[in-house]
Amino acid sequence: MAEGILVFVEQRGGQVRKASLEALSEAHRKVATVGGAVTAFIVGKDVKSIAGSLAKYHPSKILVSDSADFENYSTEGYATALTEAVKKTDAKYVFAANTALSKDLLPRVAARLDAPLVSDVTEFVVDGNNLLPKRPQYSGKTYTVYEFNSPVGLVTLRPNVFAIEESSNNVNCPIEDLAVSAGEVKAKVTATQAASGNKVELSEASVVVAGGRGIKGPENWPVLQSLCDQLGAALGASRAVVDAGWIDHQFQVGQTGKTVSPQLYIACGISGAIQHLAGMNSSKVIVAINNNPDAEIFKHATYGIVGDVLEVVPKLTEELKKMNSNN
Template structure:
């Protein structure tokens, strides 16, 4: 029997949305590969979240709950989860393709000699084995991947799998596991968090993004105002990042982040191929650009040919009105 595991990431005391997405998809996978859907929680004060995982289909949740595990440490988490995997031998391990998830997965792959596919956007099963599809060249092409190993690990891109309706009556067996992190060589000595709970680009449901057409860093305030109204993250093109207007971690594109939000609104972005690669898997794209010939309009569902400096404040006001209705 090949069980499907979801390693859930916890943020500010809540399960990350991608964990719910993976549980929803994992339930389907578990029935396809003939196993059970089980969850893993590692952290501090996380045990209570097992019942949340149960609502989305986990029949058993392994919990390592310890104050020392409050902060993600790749070595510690991999030691704890790796040991559990060796004991329980699940067939499929799903991990959210977050910054920490992408750090954890290869550590487990090496420890377990298990195949790993990163940032997958489609999950399926064939003959009891996992099959996945993942973007390569930042989404200019897709690779279908098969695994040769019994333990199959995938990091799953946020926002691509829908969250199923929770079953409030469901419960899961909670199995406490050792929180012994073993030998850890690399230690966190400092943390610098930016103010005001910024939404991570790769996990944002809506992204408002600005390019060269923004003309300078001061004008991004306009996009931040819009983003505040609609609960969006603010991204930028490579041109804007290279000009020093925005931080590197805001860059969308082949040398930045590949994103798949529900809605991507591009302001003053012409649409260089390496930018399009990073955002064209967005579900809906709105582009605002003065130049009617800009390549971004080729991928946009709605194209607004106008001056962004006029459009952005009107759009912010209109969304305010709409959301107040």
């Protein structure tokens, strides 16, 4: 009978995604309920050297598919590797971070295994030794709880929701090879070009400063960028300003953009439309800056500042600069 949790650990260029460590930590917290063990699975080229760094997140075993076949991501190749890992471990649950890559990969793996997939999960309800994934729906207006009726269930976890649990001691954990080839790959990545964007990945950032139509024009992004620099924040945007061509779509937060769940979200000149809230209302602290005291965003904000964003933000940045230079 299937038991245990297999965690797909995503890496790019040898850099493990923070959200994967969150998934690994949550698997560690939940495995006693499920029974069995936590296995971390990492795939790529030259990833064996980074596999050991996962030990401090408490897996019982680390499974590695290290091959030139996996130098670049391909849906088919990675799906073959992950499917093999699931079969080998006979896991009851497969966890992955809810990232762009896993949104592409996990449905393919679910289809190959004829298994259910629930994405963007923010909580697990425990029922006996089963985990019932819970996820927001209809822009966060309702929550749905799922029960799997299948030997294995796949789940993607929303970044920044589940805490990372890291051991401060040196931990050893067995690392095992999973020899698998990518098989026939019909669409092969030959090159990747990074677009200029945030230094911190928006969906994983712990602080986000987002701008909407209230910033008046694209010439004012540097005002928000200066605040980002002081806070180590990622820049986000509403759809209105993306549609207006003020900024690229990769910065968009919301129903048709990215979902973020930072510790702090600063909404600058954003009205708080339901589709925008869908992408950020699970943020821990929301600060809204808007010159309209009746703006919808204030109903969802932890703190509100009524004022002109182009006056308030530079003042905030100035104060933070002083604080940062004193530290």
